[in-house]
Amino acid sequence: MSASFRLGRIAGVPVGVNWSVLVIFALIAAGLSAGQFPRAYPDHAMAAYVAAGIGAAVVFLLGLLAHEVSHAVIAKRNGIAVKGITLWLFGGVAELQGEAESPGAELRIAGIGPLVSLVIGGIFGGIAALLAAGGADNLAVGALAWLAGINVALAVFNILPAAPLDGGRLLRAALWKWRGDRTWAAVISARAGRVLGWLLIAFGLIQFLLGAAAGGLWLALIGWFLLGAAGAEERQAEVGQALSGIKVSDVMSSNPQTVPPNIRVAEFIDQYLFGYRHTVFPLAEDGRPVGLVSLDRVRQVPPDQRERTGLREVACAEKDLTIASPEEPLTELLPRLSQCADGRALVVAEGRLVGIVSPSDVNRAMLRGSMRDPGHRPERAQPGAPRLGWREP
Numbered sequence: 039m040s041a042s043f044r045l046g047r048i049a050g051v052p053v054g055v056n057w058s059v060l061v062i063f064a065l066i067a068a069g070l071s072a073g074q075f076p077r078a079y080p081d082h083a084m085a086a087y088v089a090a091g092i093g094a095a096v097v098f099l100l101g102l103l104a105h106e107v108s109h110a111v112i113a114k115r116n117g118i119a120v121k122g123i124t125l126w127l128f129g130g131v132a133e134l135q136g137e138a139e140s141p142g143a144e145l146r147i148a149g150i151g152p153l154v155s156l157v158i159g160g161i162f163g164g165i166a167a168l169l170a171a172g173g174a175d176n177l178a179v180g181a182l183a184w185l186a187g188i189n190v191a192l193a194v195f196n197i198l199p200a201a202p203l204d205g206g207r208l209l210r211a212a213l214w215k216w217r218g219d220r221t222w223a224a225v226i227s228a229r230a231g232r233v234l235g236w237l238l239i240a241f242g243l244i245q246f247l248l249g250a251a252a253g254g255l256w257l258a259l260i261g262w263f264l265l266g267a268a269g270a271e272e273r274q275a276e277v278g279q280a281l282s283g284i285k286v287s288d289v290m291s292s293n294p295q296t297v298p299p300n301i302r303v304a305e306f307i308d309q310y311l312f313g314y315r316h317t318v319f320p321l322a323e324d325g326r327p328v329g330l331v332s333l334d335r336v337r338q339v340p341p342d343q344r345e346r347t348g349l350r351e352v353a354c355a356e357k358d359l360t361i362a363s364p365e366e367p368l369t370e371l372l373p374r375l376s377q378c379a380d381g382r383a384l385v386v387a388e389g390r391l392v393g394i395v396s397p398s399d400v401n402r403a404m405l406r407g408s409m410r411d412p413g414h415r416p417e418r419a420q421p422g423a424p425r426l427g428w429r430e431p
């Protein structure tokens with residue numbers, strides 16, 4: 039989910055919102071101020087309902103943000119980089135760049151979110167109860183009570199044991215701990231996600247037919263989203279399975295042809311692009327990678343500007359490069375590959391460029407891995423281990 043607006047950083051993590059968050063904001067604010075609040079707490083001015091509805095919607099989104107930030111903070115504490123947090127149509131996402139190293143880390147990262155939502159719900163519930171006891175205005179109490187309820191609901195929904203929900207990660211952590219096979223655990227929790235997706239769609243359609251049109255559609259839409267996300271997680275688990283045990287050095291092309299960073303585009307085209315078969319060249323200074331240039335990037339420079347344009351100006355900058363180490367498992371590199379470097383990673387050992395990994399290197403490794411006989415995997419050979427139908431290419 040890409041952010042349409044950047045809000046800033048929280049705990050060092052970039053936070054943004056996708057425009058689609060406006061849909062949930064509008065649905066909640068309108069639903070509360072024009073429907074639920076006037077019905078439940080009559081005899082207030084319209085402005086009071088609108089203020090309570092908008093206020094509750096804003097605080098709800100802040101609670102959602104706190105939930106995601108908690109995932110991000112714990113992930114970072116467990117050594118996983120976090121690309122960013124984005125709020126969107128179906129809540130929030132904290133994009134982690136890597137996977138938990140142990141079931142315990144997975145459990146902590148996944149568990150903290152629902153816990154935070156639960157605590158937020160408890161706090162609002164407590165405040166609402168205190169205000170109610172003190173005889174405060176019932177609309178204000180009602181808005182706080184709604185916030186309490188929605189945050190508890192968020193926690194409960196999120197611990198349903200189905201990927202990609204937090205509960206799916208908790209299930210994965212538990213199964214992983216139990217059998218010691220992370221991929222199997224990931225496949226099971228992704229399948230549970232698909233089941234939940236279908237259930238929500240079915241529930242939603244029933245509600246729709248029974249007359250609760252908006253709520254039913256919303257539920258079905260969430261189910262449909264879960265279905266897609268769970269399917270993607272299952273495929274990802276299979277990729278992990280195919281690539282397990284493969285190191286970056288196994289697939290990289292060694293000692294790639296490099297280019298000095300301070301030449302002009304024209305010189306690069308004459309000497310390198312026409313001189314070698316490659317379409318992508320790392321820029322290197324004393325053996326250290328400082329950028330990456332591709333045919334596509336150079337092509338964007340009009341012919342009459344090639345003499346004037348420095349190669350560095352069109353290259354993917356050093357800070358945007360994806361750097362890998364030769365010993366690193368390939369599966370850990372995949373989530374870090376970026377658009378900037380055309381999906382390539384530069385492999386560096388002791389500060390020197392030693393290789394490059396391209397998307398076709400990864401594809402080849404994946405195809406080869408998927409041809410391996412799963413029966414030869416030690417963790418699959420245990421008696422009684424469930425047989426999973428790995429998809430063959």
Ligand SMILES: [Zn+2]
Pocket residue numbers: 105106109151152196204
């Ligand atoms: Zn969560």
